[in-house]
Amino acid sequence: MAIIPLPQQIEWKSGFYTLQADVRIFIDSTIQSPTDLGDYLADSLRDNIQCTLSVEDASEKPKQNCISLGLEEGNEKLGEEGYELSIHEEWIQLTAWKPAGLFYGIQTLRQIASHSENGQIPCVQIRDVPQYPWRGVLLDCARHFLDKEFIKRYIDLSAHHKLNRLHLHLTDDQGWRIEIKKYPELTKVGAYRKDGDGVYGDFYTQEDLREIVEYAEKRFVTIIPEFEMPGHASAAIASYPHLSCRGESIPVQTKWGIFADVFCPGKESTFEFLEGVLDEITQIFPSEFIHIGGDEAPRDRWKECPHCQKRMRENDFQQEDELQGYLIKRIAEFLASKNRRLIGWDEILDVGGLPDTAVVQSWRGMKGAIRAAQLHHDVISSPNQYVYFDYPQDEQQQKSKPNWMRMTPIETVYQFQPTPPELSAEDSRRVWGAECTMWTEHAPQEKIDEQLFPRICAFSETVWSPGEGRDWDHFQERLQSHLKRLDRMGVNYYRP
Numbered sequence: 001m002a003i004i005p006l007p008q009q010i011e012w013k014s015g016f017y018t019l020q021a022d023v024r025i026f027i028d029s030t031i032q033s034p035t036d037l038g039d040y041l042a043d044s045l046r047d048n049i050q051c052t053l054s055v056e057d058a059s060e061k062p063k064q065n066c067i068s069l070g071l072e073e074g075n076e077k078l079g080e081e082g083y084e085l086s087i088h089e090e091w092i093q094l095t096a097w098k099p100a101g102l103f104y105g106i107q108t109l110r111q112i113a114s115h116s117e118n119g120q121i122p123c124v125q126i127r128d129v130p131q132y133p134w135r136g137v138l139l140d141c142a143r144h145f146l147d148k149e150f151i152k153r154y155i156d157l158s159a160h161h162k163l164n165r166l167h168l169h170l171t172d173d174q175g176w177r178i179e180i181k182k183y184p185e186l187t188k189v190g191a192y193r194k195d196g197d198g199v200y201g202d203f204y205t206q207e208d209l210r211e212i213v214e215y216a217e218k219r220f221v222t223i224i225p226e227f228e229m230p231g232h233a234s235a236a237i238a239s240y241p242h243l244s245c246r247g248e249s250i251p252v253q254t255k256w257g258i259f260a261d262v263f264c265p266g267k268e269s270t271f272e273f274l275e276g277v278l279d280e281i282t283q284i285f286p287s288e289f290i291h292i293g294g295d296e297a298p299r300d301r302w303k304e305c306p307h308c309q310k311r312m313r314e315n316d317f318q319q320e321d322e323l324q325g326y327l328i329k330r331i332a333e334f335l336a337s338k339n340r341r342l343i344g345w346d347e348i349l350d351v352g353g354l355p356d357t358a359v360v361q362s363w364r365g366m367k368g369a370i371r372a373a374q375l376h377h378d379v380i381s382s383p384n385q386y387v388y389f390d391y392p393q394d395e396q397q398q399k400s401k402p403n404w405m406r407m408t409p410i411e412t413v414y415q416f417q418p419t420p421p422e423l424s425a426e427d428s429r430r431v432w433g434a435e436c437t438m439w440t441e442h443a444p445q446e447k448i449d450e451q452l453f454p455r456i457c458a459f460s461e462t463v464w465s466p467g468e469g470r471d472w473d474h475f476q477e478r479l480q481s482h483l484k485r486l487d488r489m490g491v492n493y494y495r496p
């Protein structure tokens, strides 16, 4: 039985339970959950037994011929997301402390049932609690637009692997993808770039994004929006040139890379814009955490800009780096006024002014994770040598990618440890988990399945399953069965 990610404790028993058409699902109507969990389970099992099980409300469950879902008060040890699944010969019992736990128990049951023949599934006792609370995937919908249905499909695929954060990279040099009502030029101009003789681009309306947020919430996935600043801002500046130091018009970029024109932190009008955009972002996305990028911001323009130089003199700054620290501090304060916290890429550690509440996402290896945790910042690990899934998986793929992209086969991903061993026990608690990333410069939508799968299956195990006793051979065996499930789900995973 191939369960991915591997549960914390699993004990196979003798005997079988038979899933058949007259099995009833019992669930207490008192369970408060964004998901109608009973119907969700019935839908999930329909493919295995070719019929839809009935869902009934029951506080007293008959212990035969049923699947019973219930919350157990007092079972805090299971935490927000843990569950216990017992498959007996007479009935199936799934319990949790919170609804998210029931949801993850359902994913496990789906996987077990997917192997059933004639509805027979083996008896088992499982107790399962995730290792990390933050288990994320980043989708870059800026470099290539990803359509709404595709994102919903990825919410389902992520949730099935017990991942619970979807980070949407919504703005960059090559495209602005989020409707902002106060600044309509962002999607009139910034959402499109020249592409040969034509144009390439699209964007999400606020209604689209609310629909995505709601869809994700029902699957216990939080959407984390990212608005890049002060760098990777060409699409915004193309829409509103006054946001840059020179104030000159520039195009939405058509090449990949890092560009000199960034937001000008010397002008008050820049802050009015950044806060205006963030104000609408916080209205669309209920997430406590808002990502503001912060990576790869050149200082060239700031050095020659009278507004920036004036800001430096007024604040007694010695280096242009401190201007980014100034920007981050102000933006963090603005977000705090809306009860939100800021996440940034690990460059934000280098610029000063970082408030204690800022969360650091370490991408340039694990050095940022170590430094941030030691400085008592909360940390998300996304080291490029392990979890950058735009990187090639073999020599064939390497030929179509830039040279600097390191080869990252699934075996490397499986060795990833979100918590750096260098950290003390106390500092280790700062590491909330990890995110794998799907940057799309070299991977438009139709290439994403083969970049993410099956590496994301290995990733799910590094963030959900216990770190000790990880066994590559065992994982490979389980993966062979899991690939058959992915076939049925229509995932076009990488085949060596």
Ligand SMILES: [Zn+2]
Pocket (backbone or CB within 6 Å): 244, 245, 263, 264, 265, 266, 267, 301, 302, 305, 306, 307, 308
């Ligand atoms: Zn400036």
